[in-house]
């Protein structure tokens with residue numbers, strides 16, 4: 001779903017502000033998950049992830065070298081070519097890249113910047129909404145958990161409820177709390193999630209609604 005874009009060979013130095021980013025795909029759709037579910041949003045999916053979730057639904061994103069580096073200016077041009085002004089930066093693990101230039105340019109262009117992150121890498125960039133979905137495979141950084149507007153825990157088995165509570169204790173008091181079934185385990189886990197949220201109403205259910213709608 002990568003549109004025709006100029007590709008640049010400028011590789012960012014690790015940790016330095018990235019003026020070109022490995023872009024797997026970008027698409028205008030409806031945010032399917034969490035607090036902003038149902039809102040139009042332009043998704044920018046960056047390549048590169050070493051977290052290694054066994055159930056990751058976008059493993060094609062992991063190899064950073066498999067995706068062309070695209071200039072920030074070109075990403076912003078594509079992102080602003082639609083009626084909506086919400087832009088989700090996801091991946092892969094987007095915080096493996098320094099996202100300050102991208103988020104500054106998006107906000108200057110009038111966009112809201114939203115991120116989907118595991119929290120495993122330091123926060124870079126300026127964000128209007130931060131969704132942290134921590135993973136057992138690579139622990140989230142405390143400072144990213146503290147900055148989260150939304151904590152989204154994937155429920156793969158029963159032990160994940162206790163693990164969810166451990167992370168809820170590390171976010172701010174205003175952070176929204178979501179339990180989302182791992183897609184392949186949803187039939188088994190959904191009844192447990194429903195019971196858990198009824199007993200622990202600080203949590204809400206999040207579903208991957210785009211998969212039911214069959215949209216990107």
Ligand SMILES: C[S@@+](CC[C@H](N)C(=O)[O-])C[C@H]1O[C@@H](n2cnc3c(N)ncnc32)[C@H](O)[C@@H]1O
Pocket residue numbers: 049055056057058090091092093094116117118119132133152154180181182183184208
């Ligand atoms: C593909 S990840 C990319 C962003 C970042 N690496 C992360 O994990 O938050 C986007 C979202 O999809 C969730 N996700 C990935 N695979 C999933 C699955 N099989 N079932 C449910 N949620 C999944 C992640 O937990 C995350 O909230």
Ligand SMILES: Nc1nc2[nH]cc(C(=O)O)c2c(=O)[nH]1
Pocket residue numbers: 029030031032033043090091116210215216
């Ligand atoms: N519609 C839609 N909503 C999403 N919310 C988070 C997603 C992601 O992969 O980061 C995602 C996605 O891939 N599609």
Ligand code: SF4
Pocket residue numbers: 049050051052053056057058059061091092093118135
């Ligand atoms: S951190 Fe995100 S992109 Fe990376 S493997 Fe896990 S779910 Fe997939």
Ligand SMILES: [Mg+2]
Pocket residue numbers: 057058
């Ligand atoms: Mg997805």
